[in-house]
Every structure is written in C-alpha cells, then in structure tokens.
Amino acid sequence: MTQAPSSASAVKPIIEVRGLGKNFVLKRSVFSRPLVQIRAVDNVTLSLMPGETLAIVGESGCGKSTLGRLLMRLIKPSTGEVFIDGQNVTNISHAEMRQQRRHVQLIFQDPYASLNPRMTIAQTIAEPLMLHNIVPAGQRAKRVAELLEMVGLRPEQANRYPHEFSGGQRQRVVIARALAPEPKAIICDEAVSALDVSIQAQILNLLKDLQNRLGLAFVFISHDLGVVKHIADRVAVMYLGKVVEIGASDEIFSAPRHPYTRALLSAIPVAAPPSHQRSRAARLHGDLPSPLSPPQGCRLHTRCPHARPECKTVSMKLDVEASGHANACAFWRDLPAQDGTEGVREPRNPKLEKLFVAFEAMAARSAQTVKGG
C-alpha cells in the first residue's frame, strides 16, 4: 500500500507484511473472554527490500519491538499476513519457522536477557553455526574469532562468560551471534543504543560494509535519530501502534510531513555546549495517551499543536504521494511550512572543526605507515 515493491522490478522483498496487527490481552473474565486489550500494533503494511535499511522510530511503548517480533514471525499476528522471502509464514509451524529464522535474525533490545549466563561467548556465537551446520566443526573456532574481531572484541575473550563483560561488550557479542548464520536480514532492536559513540560508529560502519558486500537488509529500531539518519534508507514513524509516516530518510529529515515526526525531530538532544542549545519550544508536551484506550480519530489530536476539531473524528489513513512517501495527517498540506534541517542544524566551533580534521588526518597517516611498514 505504501510502496509497490515487487511489480515493476524483479527484486522481491525479503520481508513483506500486510495489514499487520497484534493485540495483547491484559485481563480476562472468568470465562477467559478478553476484558482489557492493547492494540500494540495496528494495521501496518510495509516491505523490506534486499540491501535496504528501514528504520522504525517512535515513542517508547508505541509498538516498535512488537512489530520487530512480528516481522520475523517470532510471535503470531492477531490480524494480517507476513511473507518472508515470498513465502507466507503467517500460519506455518514452529519447526518450519526455525529453518526460516536462519535468514532473518533478531538482535534483542536487552542484551543481558538474551545471553545464556552459563555459556561462554564462544559457545554462544558457535551455536547458530552448529544449529544450521554452516561451518565445519574444525573451523568453527576460527570463524568465532573472526566474528569477535569484526565487532571489536579480542579473540582471547572468547572463553569468558557474559557477566565478565560490560554492557556494551555484551551487546557486541549479541551482534556477532546474529551475524554468524549469514542471514539475509537482521532486525536490530536498539542494537547500538548501549554502545558509546566511537564503538557505535565502528559497528554502524561494519553493518554498512556488510550490507554493501552481502546485500544484507536491516530493520533498524532505534530512538537515536542521529544514528537513524546516518544508516537508514527509509524511515517508518510509529505512534500508538500505527505507522504515521513512512518515506525516504532524506525526506523525513528535511521535510517531515506529519506533526508527530516534526515534534520528534525537534526533541533530539544536540551535543553542543549548553550555551548553544536549541530552544525547546517545538517539543511535544503532554503525556502519551494510554494505549489501552487510544484517542478516537487521529491518535495525536490530544497533543498535536496543529489539532482542529475535525481531528477527533478523521481516519488515520495514509496519504500516499507519488514518490511513495506516505503520512497519516489528514491536514498535512495545510500545515505551516517547517524546514526540517533548520530544527537540527548543529552549531560549530571553527577551532574545534580544525582539531577534528587534524585528528582524522593524523589517524589516516599513521594507518598508512602501519600498512606500509
């Protein structure tokens, strides 16, 4: 609906979902009828192409992780369909799904919870190699060492247990494990959020390299819009279980359509001296409404600075432009213009820029002498 992926070209999406929804029952009656339900994901249609990075952003609790789990059919949707590699996997069995899962890997939001405390790092990373019989037993140790180096860990750390690692180190172990079975797509749920920026940069560069080399596709769930801007080709913005805007990353950042996207961009903290901070006026105020009883009409109307009376009753149907860019604000064409980059221009200190340049130039030079010598 938002993009017509397959018809024109021969390239087929790796993952495609149509009308996807997921309800969680919070309370049941004595006859186990659902009394209180959450629509964590509501009528989402999108596709992921080979070699593409699709980012999913939105407020905490809006359904990003749930959507991520649905995309790889880790959980069963309440409504809609999931296709992986062209195959409808909405209703397939657990065993069949396990085979598929080699092709779509998930990096969980909580790295500690997804590592087995009684397995060494080497065992953890070797597990998928063994499970899918990818690398002959004799060469597994070497492959594990390579994977560790890829994510910036030292191979001699292989025989240690998760509790001996820092938060960021554990996160890199999880990334190495996801890369091990050579998947076609990886769903990264806040995969780099726990990393400091220099390692984050290393990992992001690594992911990009792998993508260029192997045509890997990524679904990148993140609240860090700086990272999203750097890595994503397309961005989907979610609010209370619904996709409110989806389109090319450059467009989203330079000309956001939906008021929610605009508010999100204006809330980004900028790494600049306190004396140079942007004004906080444009930020979204008020509380996220309860997903247990989302507002009628446009779900943003309780917090939207541009809300008008009709917003309480309009539908949130996506308005698709010719470019494929789509957004769910019924009145977006009437909104006051906002220059997206205006909101996120970062102040520069010219002397500091010179220092950055000196740092990079010297680093490049010493890298060369190392290679040459």
Added chain:
Amino acid sequence: MSTSQNILHAPSARSVRADDAVPSVLDVSNLRVVFEGDTRTVTAVDGVSFSVKKGRTLAIVGESGSGKSVTSLALMRLLPEHTARVSGNVNFDGRQLLTEPTSTMRSLRGNRLAMIFQEPMTSLNPSYTVGEQIKEVILRHRQMSKKEAAERTIAMLRLVRIPSPETRYHQYPHNLSGGMRQRVMIAMALACDPELLIADEPTTALDVTIQAQVLELMRELQQKTGTAIVLITHDLGVVAESCDDVIVMYAGQVVEQCSVEELFTFPQHPYTVGLLGSLPRLDEKRERLAAITGTVPDMANPPAGCRFQARCPFRINKCAEMPALMEVSQSHFSRCWRAPMEDLVP
C-alpha cells in the same frame, strides 16, 4: 610516582575550593577495583577521583568497558566481595562508604543513596508486579501504611510518564516495553527522595521525547530536593543538555575532567576529540563515520605509559610514559602530554 599521585588528587580538591559555598555530597578519591580471576587479574578501575556537589549533575562518559559501571557499583558496595578488591576512599556526607558495615549500606541504599542500573531486567524481579516492587522499597525505608505506599507508587509511576499507572501497577516486568521498564526503575530510585542518585544509562532505551521529559523530571526533582546526580551515559546530547560537569574515562582512568560547556567547546584529550568527532551529525550525511580505530587495551596487562597511545594519532615518544591528570586551563584537566590541544591546530 608520588608526584603523579598528588596531581591525581588535585582536581577534586581544587574544584571544591573553586566554589566553596556548595558542599559536595560525594567525594571519591583514588578508587581502585581489581577483579581477581582464576587465571587473570583485571584492574577495571585504576585510581579514579571525583566529587559531586549538592544539586549538581556529574556526567561520566567513556569507552565501553572503561570502568564506568564498575566505579558506580564499587561505591554502592554492590560488587561481589569474593572476586572484586576495592580500595580508595568514598566519602558520602561524612561517612566512609567503603568501610561501613553491610547493614548500614543496606539501609542507605534505596533510601539516601539510590541507583538506576544499566539493565532494568536484571534488577526487576520477574515474579512480582512492578507496583509491588516499588511499594516494597517505600515500605522498607518510610513510615507509611501499605495504602499510602501504594498511592505514592502510583504517583511515582505517573511522574515518570507511564500512562494508566493504576493498570500498570499490577503488571509484571515482561508485560512492559523496554522504555517503560526503564521508567519503572527511575520511579523506584526516586521514590524516597535520595540525596545521591547514580543513574547508569537511565535513558538509553527511551525515545527522545520521553528522554527529554524524564531528564527534565530528574532536573525538577533535583531543584526541589537538592539531589546530587551522577549520570553515566554515552549519549553526548544528554550530557550537553542535562549535566553540569563531566569526567571522561578511558581504560579505568579519568582522562579528562571539566565543565560540560568546556567539553563541547574545546576538548583537551585526544580520546574525547575522537569521541566527539565520531558522532553522527544531524545536519550532514557522511558515508562512513570517523571511528577511533583499534580496540581498548587488555586491562589484565595494560601498556606502560598513556593507555590511549596505540590508538592516538597525536602520540609522540614521550607517550611511553604515563601522563598525569594535569590542569590545562582553569578547572579543565587532561591526562595527555600534548595538551593543550590548541597547540595542535594551525
């Protein structure tokens, strides 16, 4: 050796002198943490000193694995005693935390000293509802009826912007999203108006709008109650927006210490320069980010001399000796032979 030790202590002493009017709540000096393994001994924290003043926020930033979490766990006395050897001095409001009896520590923690952990799932009990867990903390430290504690719990959940707090009260941690769990942790830590709050990556799982709200909330509470905050984060945007002072850690040591304004205006340590340089920019798109190449040294046998030397583009022969943390300009300290960095740019 002894001179470098003295200089090492200088920053906290000096910054206290700088504005005497504000008393410091926490004074850490020469903190060391050594993990004794069967085969290897790792010095995770190596002579760290800093202080935090009432009503102020100190940021700790630094490379992953540089000892930020271990520093905070050490001063809360939460490291396993059989493997971690902790030395140095930690003064909290006149008490020496490293030598207090365990029972005293237990009554201080969660009450006057609160901590938000890096991984919420490891510190929330999966078999109790989140409401019960917060209520439990309040009942342990405050004279309150169960009903009052439950009400305060709901008020705290509302304060950290959890929608429908009355319903969420009765849910288990696994029913909540990652960001909600993190906010539950924050509510629990703030429930007893602590004098010192140590927050280890409290907002990493939060999106920017809620992050901004939670940080503003912490600020508000701070203004009301004068809580001193130590905020461990790798998000430099958060540091810029909500902290006053900052220490930068690398391989178990403090390598730079200054005000937040100074850090972003002109950093004085090459690691910090690399760190700021590798930030993805919002207003430009680069194919590759400028990452600091190489990896952190093995802390079981760190190199002699500057610990950043193997990765440092500015290194010179002198870097084979360990630089001390030296004052480069008024209250701006750097552990680098090449500081001030002004000399390195044309």
